Amino acid sequence: MSLCLQARQLACERDGRWLFEGLDLDIRSGEIVRIEGPNGSGKTTLLKLLAGQLGDYHGELYWNGERLAKVREHFLANLLYLGHSPGVKAGLTPLENLAWYQALNGDKGDEEQRLRALLHVGLGGFEDVLAGQLSAGQQRRVALARLTLTRRALWVLDEPFTAIDRQGVDALEKQLAAHAQTGGSVLLTTHHALAVSPAVRSVQLG
Numbered sequence: 495m496s497l498c499l500q501a502r503q504l505a506c507e508r509d510g511r512w513l514f515e516g517l518d519l520d521i522r523s524g525e526i527v528r529i530e531g532p533n534g535s536g537k538t539t540l541l542k543l544l545a546g547q548l549g550d551y552h553g554e555l556y557w558n559g560e561r562l563a564k565v566r567e568h569f570l571a572n573l574l575y576l577g578h579s580p581g582v583k584a585g586l587t588p589l590e591n592l593a594w595y596q597a598l599n600g601d602k603g604d605e606e607q608r609l610r611a612l613l614h615v616g617l618g619g620f621e622d623v624l625a626g627q628l629s630a631g632q633q634r635r636v637a638l639a640r641l642t643l644t645r646r647a648l649w650v651l652d653e654p655f656t657a658i659d660r661q662g663v664d665a666l667e668k669q670l671a672a673h674a675q676t677g678g679s680v681l682l683t684t685h686h687a688l689a690v691s692p693a694v695r696s697v698q699l700g
């Protein structure tokens with residue numbers, strides 16, 4: 495199924511300053527869209543807004559041509575959002591973290607699936623270590639394992655490459671490209687130079 499998220503005349507103010515105004519944006523199946531801009535230009539705010547997490551903005555969001563507020567449930571069922579911080583629970587192991595995310599999404603899943611997702615992000619052998627004892631890059635990898643675990647069409651990713659080593663960057667780039675090539679969409683921020691096919695479309699803030 496082809497999916498489309500659209501923003502029309504989007505504007506957002508913080509502390510008496512417009513972060514962006516009159517912003518139009520379309521993201522469709524098969525596309526990778528990158529939000530660019532200097533620190534503080536509003537990239538994280540825009541991603542949160544497009545992921546349906548903020549209500550204090552002007553303009554309108556549409557999901558498959560309908561006002562997002564009207565079809566929020568369908569939108570959320572198709573969305574995977576990974577925030578700026580990995581959001582990993584320090585007192586749980588990577589395996590337990592993934593089970594926790596699945597339960598939150600109403601997915602039962604199974605342990606074999608979770609182990610496969612951890613292997614995919616290079617965390618084989620670390621599945622039972624408390625996440626709080628893992629390095630920053632390993633914690634990020636626990637969060638990234640959700641891309642393999644949870645089938646969602648629209649990925650909204652805030653700085654997903656942070657703390658990831660060269661090999662991890664290559665693997666994640668391939669995963670983003672594969673997702674788009676199989677009809678998914680990716681909306682992301684990154685300060686990292688992306689070299690993926692299909693071509694990345696950029697939206698500049700600030």
Ligand SMILES: Nc1ncnc2c1ncn2[C@@H]1O[C@H](COP(=O)(O)OP(=O)(O)OP(=O)(O)O)[C@@H](O)[C@H]1O
Binds near residue numbers: 532533535537539
């Ligand atoms: N809830 C809030 N209340 C007040 N100001 C906020 C709020 N959220 C963000 N801001 C401000 O809005 C501006 C944009 O923040 P945002 O995190 O979106 O920027 P960014 O482009 O993602 O930055 P970076 O590249 O540093 O991650 C910043 O000046 C920030 O202080």
